[in-house]
Amino acid sequence: MQVAVARIGKPHGIRGEVTVQVLTDAPEDRFVPGAVFELAGVPGTSSLTVESARWNKSILILAFEEIPDRNGAEAVRGGRLMLDPEAEGGAEAxxxxxxxxxxxxxxxxxxxxxxxxxxxxTGAAQDLLVAEIGGREVLIPFVAQIVLEVDVEGGRAVVALPEGLVELADG
Structure with a gap:
């Protein structure tokens, strides 16, 4: 099973660079020159190879060997960069x-x-679980003090929610 590690955004400049929405907690390890990603959601191109990666403030900008110009960058806009976690050893910890x-x-x-x-x-400071509780979308800080146990095989996550967290979701 493949997982999305980034979503391609708008072109940046005229040389084929694109902005990406990072969906992984280790962008500096994943988006390195030579890294190859499967491309989902875009007809025609099946994979992309990172040529360069740089940060512009808090936005990651990537260039791919297969994308020479702004038109090529626009053509892959909205695509998702996919990896197979099984192929790279699964979750690291x-x-x-x-x-x-x-x-x-x-x-x-x-x-x-x-x-x-x-x-x-995923966030720079911490990740948030997105949950539906009582018909509300609630963002739960994914920290050990609040998310006490994650049992994927058992299909449950045990939490100790701070008082008022669910009520804040109304705001």
């Missing part, structure tokens, strides 16, 4: 998870089923 492993897990607090994980938002 016991407490690292991919979004596809977390989505669909039941949220359990004090032994009660309170909702469901619907996604993961």
């Amino acid at each position: 016991e407490d690292e998870f991919y979004e596809h492993e977390l989505a669909g897990l039941r949220l359990v607090e004090d032994g009660q089923d309170i909702g469901e994980v619907t996604g993961l938002r």
Whole structure:
């Protein structure tokens, strides 16, 4: 199974560079010259090879060997850069998870089923679990003090939510 590690955004300049929305927690390890990604969501091109990667403030800008100009960059806009985690050894540590492993897990607090994980938002400071609790989308800091246990095989994530977190979702 392949997972998305980035979503291609708009072209940057005229030399074929693109901005990307990073969906991995290790962009400096993944987006290096020579790295090859499968391209999903764009007809025609099946893979892209990183030529260069640089940061412009908080935005990652990539150039690919297969994209020579702005027109080529525009053609892959909206595509997703995919990797097979099995091919690279899977998650690197016991407490690292991919979004596809977390989505669909039941949220359990004090032994009660309170909702469901619907996604993961990666951030520079910390990741957030996206959950639906009582019909509301709630962002839960993915830290050990709040997410006590993740049992992918058991289909659940045990949490201890801070008081008022669910109510803040109304804001």
